Amino acid sequence: MFSSSEENYLKAIYHLSLASTKGISTNAIANKLATKASSVTDMIKKLADKNMLVYKKYQGVTLTEKGKKTAANIIRKHRLWEVFLVEKLNFSWDEVHDVAEQLEHIKSPKLINEIDALLGFPKYDPHGDPIPDKNGALHQIEKSLLASLKIKEKGICVGVNDSSATFLQFLDKQGIALGKEVEVVDKEDFDNSMTIKINKKAITISNKIANNLYIQKL
Amino acid sequence: MFSSSEENYLKAIYHLSLASTKGISTNAIANKLATKASSVTDMIKKLADKNMLVYKKYQGVTLTEKGKKTAANIIRKHRLWEVFLVEKLNFSWDEVHDVAEQLEHIKSPKLINEIDALLGFPKYDPHGDPIPDKNGALHQIEKSLLASLKIKEKGICVGVNDSSATFLQFLDKQGIALGKEVEVVDKEDFDNSMTIKINKKAITISNKIANNLYIQKL
DNA sequence: AAATAAATTTAGATAAGGCTAAAAATAAAT
DNA sequence: ATTTATTTTTAGCCTTATCTAAATTTATTT
Structure with a gap:
């Protein structure tokens, strides 16, 4: 233990x-x-x-292998709790981290297995991060940073690289959420900012933002 | 904190x-x-x-008053988690204690309030113990130890005095559960054992059992 | 009321986890 | 290839929460 x-x-x-x-x-x-x-x-x-x-x-x-497995199991618990908080307890994605940080240390195999079942065995947490399976295996999907897309390329938002409340709240304010489609309309060489189309509206975001948002290319 | x-x-x-x-x-x-x-x-x-x-x-x-309130709040969390485990996660009443003992220390007012709401604001935990409200107030119902009932008296099982797994599993085995009606059929002076009718069947229980089961008299 | 027993507190240790400051090893730069 | 800078480790100390053993206070007996 x-x-x-x-x-x-x-x-x-x-x-x-x-x-x-x-x-x-x-x-x-x-x-x-x-x-x-x-x-x-x-x-x-x-x-x-x-x-x-x-x-x-x-x-x-x-x-070591044992170390990896142990770590993956803690991350599994953390991410399952995050899903639970969002799906069942009306938490928003910027509120879950600190609580999950506590809940991940609860010792009870039955508890986490039942939470997993209650949630329908989710594969991703609210930030798009994959949930390790019981053996510690991760099934990472193909994803790219929004910053790496070229003009005219399209994709679906699938994850964030920064889970801080400030960044997540910024995304909320801009109407950016996982599952939404984005298209790169323009890129600015000077500061690497880009204009994207999302929710049928064009918005301009800094390079820092684009470097923290993961996209699955279409 | x-x-x-x-x-x-x-x-x-x-x-x-x-x-x-x-x-x-x-x-x-x-x-x-x-x-x-x-x-x-x-x-x-x-x-x-x-x-x-x-x-x-x-x-x-x-x-002190502050001490009482703080303690009641921890007990509130413990008991709400117990209800959650039984109602939502398929735990039996003899499995909840150790996990609730860990969960009661999680710091997040929102978490416990949402759990409370998800459960429909329960008033009692799976062992029949009252759940303190947010101010720490307990609404204890009128209850008596089964051992104190006289022959022919009837009542409803409303709580246990001992929440150990062995005792609870014994009750399960005997078909004794909260909400069930019992009637005292006979009492033995020699060892204070008693025969009770429950589930339309007569069973004999020791004084130790009768001293750990709470009844609401009818 | 004095003597004994029981309960409680104090003193001193230990283990986990963390810190600062100094020493040692490795890496970078002239 | 030395010197300088950075990283890492060691040594010693602190806090929290324990414990044992000894000292002290309260309770109980005779």
Whole structure:
């Protein structure tokens, strides 16, 4: 059994591993968890003792298969709870993160399996992120950043790269939601801003926005 | 904000206070929480500093109004989660306690209010215990221990005094459930066992059983 | 009322998780 | 190839929540 703190480390390392093939550095973990490098060193020693990851001094860490599976299971719980909050409890997608962050640590296999069933075994969370299955496998769909689309290309909004409340609320205000169709109308070389058509209306968004919205090309 | 540990102390003291008019002793708390008296002394000092209870050395403790309200709110969460688990997630009444013990510490007013609404604002948990309202008020119904009924008296099962899995499973096996009608057919002076009629069948139960089942007299 | 028993508190330790500051190792730059 | 900068680790300390053992207070007996 793992403490909430250990689980948070595993989750952070798992997320960092997706974006890198090399070992994950102490500093990267410290940064992700808003903690200090010295604290990370202590914890990764502990997780290495528990065979959750491989650690060689000064070389960063790599999750073992057991570590990956454990982390994926926590992420599975987090994302299933997010779906539950939105689908059953009238939470909006910008309100779910902090609560799911607590709920993911509840220990009860039956609980999460029943939640999964109640929701009809969803495959994606409210932000478009895939929900790992019971074995920890992820079925990622083909998706591109909106920023990478060329003029005239069309696609469906399928996910966000930033789940902060401010960004999500901005999308709400602009009428941008998962499942909606967008078309790139124009791109500006100077600042990489782009004009897109969504809800039959043209709106202009900055490059920062376009770099945080995932599209499935049509 | 309170730690899970602080919340558990408040809850334990609240429960003990219901069964006693005097201050709650250090030992009683230690016993309830399966911890040591010295640990209790430390914690009640901390809770006294936070104005949750009044503590005078060697004299036991009494919850303040704030302490009562805080404790009632935790119990409210516990019991609402129990109802949720039984009503929505196919848990049986002997499976809910440990999970609710974890869920009661989740911090999110919106979460528990939405759960309450989803369940239709229930007034009792699966064991027949009343759910405190948002102000911490309990609406206890009139109930008696089955052991106190005389021969020929009838009533409806409305609660249990012991929520352990073994006791609840025993009740299941005997076909005893909340809402069912029982009649005392006979009582044995020697061991205080009694024969009751339930589900149109007569069964004999020990005094220990009869002392853990609450009845609303008819 | 004094002596014994029981309950409670204090003192000192421990473990988990985190921090700061200093030391050591690795990486980058001249 | 040294020097400098950055990263990582170690060492020592803090807090929370425990515990054991000893000391103290209250309760109970004789």
